[in-house]
């Protein structure tokens with residue numbers, strides 16, 4: 001179905017009636033971009049979002065699109081990870097394994113963040129994996145075909161939280177980020193890496209995101225800025241896939 005579309009300087013916003021329509025459209029867009037990458041480069045480098053919203057997309061991908069991609073040529077990465085073991089209930093890897101990979105014969109090449117390790121070491125090892133996979137030196141950034149992102153009600157994305165040091169990283173692709181508001185460390189892709197992606201899809205749904213989404217896309221009258229606003233891919237606009245509930249203060 002055709003969404004309502006709004007254009008902003010760094011964002012194209014596609015508004016769907018509800019979460020099921022949003023999930024279907026997001027899944028179809030991922031497949032479309034995957035097919036294009038495979039046709040052009042015989043490889044699809046995809047970084048997945050964590051949290052809860054994308055779970056339905058991953059389930060839909062596994063259920064409806066198992067035969068639509070050469071999954072053995074798909075490299076799955078993570079935009080961020082919590083500092084927990086891979087079998088922990090909070091693990092993004094576990095969420096992806098359960099929603100996308102379990103009970104299917106999909107065989108993508110999964111590049112897990114080794115979040116059971118000390119955060120700095122986990123970040124260093126993930127950065128090394130990225131640089132080896134993308135064949136990039138320390139002065140360049142990996143360029144994903146597609147990065148999926150979510151947005152928190154505080155305007156964070158990946159694990160780039162307001163007021164944290166990772167917001168200021170200009171060289172590394174991956175850092176360990178202390179997040180005092182959660183009393184934890186996270187491992188996260190940085191803005192230089194995010195903004196080097198060919199395509200970025202934000203997936204944001206629900207009335208609880210509406211106020212922050214309007215501030216992120218239209219600006220906060222109080223002048224406050226939010227991490228999600230720093231996602232400005234050099235390749236063009238980020239595409240925001242949202243539902244009407246999240247759009248209710250956007251106009």
Ligand code: 6PG
Pocket residue numbers: 049050051052053054079080081082092149150151152156157158159
């Ligand atoms: C994470 C995500 C995080 C998430 C947002 C939105 O590890 O939690 O990377 O950035 O995308 O918090 O999460 P929901 O989709 O659950 O609202």
